[in-house]
Amino acid sequence: MRFLKKKYFSYFVPFFVMLFFAFFEAVFFVQGNKDIFLISLLTCFTFYFSVFNPKRLNILFIFVIGVFSDMLLFFPLGFQSCILCLMAFFAYLFKRSLLSLSFKGQWAVFCGVLLVVSLSGLSLLYLTQSKSVSFLLFFANYLTIVLSYPFIASFCAFINQKTGANG
Amino acid sequence: MGNKFFRLQRIKEQLKRFIALAFALFSAFLFIVSTHSKALIFEKISSASREAVSPVFDVVSTPFEKISEKMEAFQNYFNVYEENKKLRLENKALKGWQNKALSLMIENKELAHVLNYQKDLGTPSKTLPVLAEHHSIFSHSLVLAGGENKGIQKGNILLLNGALFGHVIEVGKTTSRALRLTDYFSRLPVFVGDMKEPAILMGDNSDEPDLVALPEETSLKEGDFVFSSGVAGVYPQGLAIGYVKKTKDGFKVRLMENKNNIGFVQVVDFGTSGLIENTCLNKEKE
Known part of the structure; x- marks a missing residue:
């Protein structure tokens, strides 16, 4: 694992992890013939890295990952970027208080932020495309992301530890 | 003095980050609006990305298809009774349609003969x-x-x-x-x-x-x-x-x-x- 600590390589690790996950998510939904969720699980990664490793996940990376995800899922280009940037914005906003909270506290803040971001996504969808989502799908989407957060956060913490990120 | 300098530095950094975020959000919004207008450039980007990713999708799809098939077979196992009942009803209806189709086929043949109808040469x-x-x-x-x-x-x-x-x-x-x-x-x-x-x-x-x-x-x-x-x-x-x-x-x-x-x-x-x-x-x- 020593190569992970090399300066230039470790700088791009969060970016490549998220890029891989965007691809994995697209394959799961598209090839599994599932109803594609409006809000991606990438929001968990964005939130965690924006709080604990902001230097290695800058805005440009978030924007590019969003566009890549949109391309794979045939969403209007920029939609996921908008959602992820909003997530990063809230993460930066609450960063100082989040760092002093326990994991349960961080999770609770994430739930609140995700709700605001999801509702903003819905409004954006309605404003730009005149489309609405069924409540059930929205709730399933929200619940899945909330329940996935602890697993994704543990995975991100592992990456931070292995790449020697200092937050 | 030093404390004040570091505080200023931090505020400056935060400000930079928020400006970058606002710019990214604005660009993303512009992207959405432009995509909605169906500009040719976005169609080209979408087409090129699909071309690049499709071979990988093709390879990765195999295990997903297998899992999907297995799950469907598993679900069918529990629905056998209901499915059988539905199929019996459908079969009954189809027999009626079969008779109707046969009589229509004969009628169609006769009419085609009377009208000297030339069959469509087919489309590629x-x-x-x-x-x-x-x-x-x-x-x-x-x-x-x-x-x-x-x-x-x-x-x-x-x-x-x-x-x-x-x-x-x-x-x-x-x-x-x-x-x-x-x-x-x-x-x-x-x-x-x-x-x-x-x-x-x-x-x-x-x-x-x-x-x-x-x-x-x-x-x-x-x-x-x-x-x-x-x-x-x-x-x-x-x-x-x-x-x-x-x-x-x-x-x-x-x-x-x-x-x-x-x-x-x-x-x-x-x-x-x-x-x-x-x-x-x-x-x-x-």
């Missing part, structure tokens, strides 16, 4: 494998394993078991993208029932598209047959689509072919491709 068609299916709030579309290399053109029509299924909207070198009838952007002029009442079949990203623009005093009833009208010249007339379903809010259409996990589709060129191409070019010029 290709059967293409489906690389990926998209079901989302934004699109109900398919990625087909064939593009310019297989002679596919924008506007070619997709048939599944003889029923109209969608049409090709983007063509790349080795892949193409087709819109299903259920897609939000799909609009199709149709005739309904024996009276040939005109209507528009409008996709809404649900499994059953809406029937809109019906005449004011309509005599539609549940189960009426829906087929393409050929109005506007994009789709030919008489292609089977589905049956009318009455709901609280109006009329929907139960499509004849609306399954997922499609292996292959038939792509037919009815000679309407040029028409669509010209319309797109005119739009670009504007």
Whole structure:
């Protein structure tokens, strides 16, 4: 694992992890013939890295990952970027208080932020495309992301530890 | 003094970050609006990314297909009784249809003989494998394993078991993208029932598209047959689509072919491709 600590390589690790996950998510939904969720699980990664490793996940990376995800899922280009940037914005906003909270506290803040971001996504969808989502799908989407957060956060913490990120 | 300097530095850094975020958000919003206007550049970007990713999708799809098949087989095991009951009823109905079809076949043969009817020489068609299916709030579309290399053109029509299924909207070198009838952007002029009442079949990203623009005093009833009208010249007339379903809010259409996990589709060129191409070019010029 020593190569992970090399300066230039470790700088791009969060970016490549998220890029891989965007691809994995697209394959799961598209090839599994599932109803594609409006809000991606990438929001968990964005939130965690924006709080604990902001230097290695800058805005440009978030924007590019969003566009890549949109391309794979045939969403209007920029939609996921908008959602992820909003997530990063809230993460930066609450960063100082989040760092002093326990994991349960961080999770609770994430739930609140995700709700605001999801509702903003819905409004954006309605404003730009005149489309609405069924409540059930929205709730399933929200619940899945909330329940996935602890697993994704543990995975991100592992990456931070292995790449020697200092937050 | 030093403390103040570090505080200023931190505020400066935070300000920089928020400005970058605001810029990214604005760019993303611009992207969304531009994509919605269906600019040619975005179609090209989308087509190029699909071309690049499709071989990987193809390889990765195999285990997913296997898992999907196994899960379906497992679910079927619990539905055997219900399924059997349904099949018996369906079989009974089909026997009635069989008799009707036989008498119609004989009648058709006689009429064709009387009118000296020349059979259609046929339209060029290709059967293409489906690389990926998209079901989302934004699109109900398919990625087909064939593009310019297989002679596919924008506007070619997709048939599944003889029923109209969608049409090709983007063509790349080795892949193409087709819109299903259920897609939000799909609009199709149709005739309904024996009276040939005109209507528009409008996709809404649900499994059953809406029937809109019906005449004011309509005599539609549940189960009426829906087929393409050929109005506007994009789709030919008489292609089977589905049956009318009455709901609280109006009329929907139960499509004849609306399954997922499609292996292959038939792509037919009815000679309407040029028409669509010209319309797109005119739009670009504007």
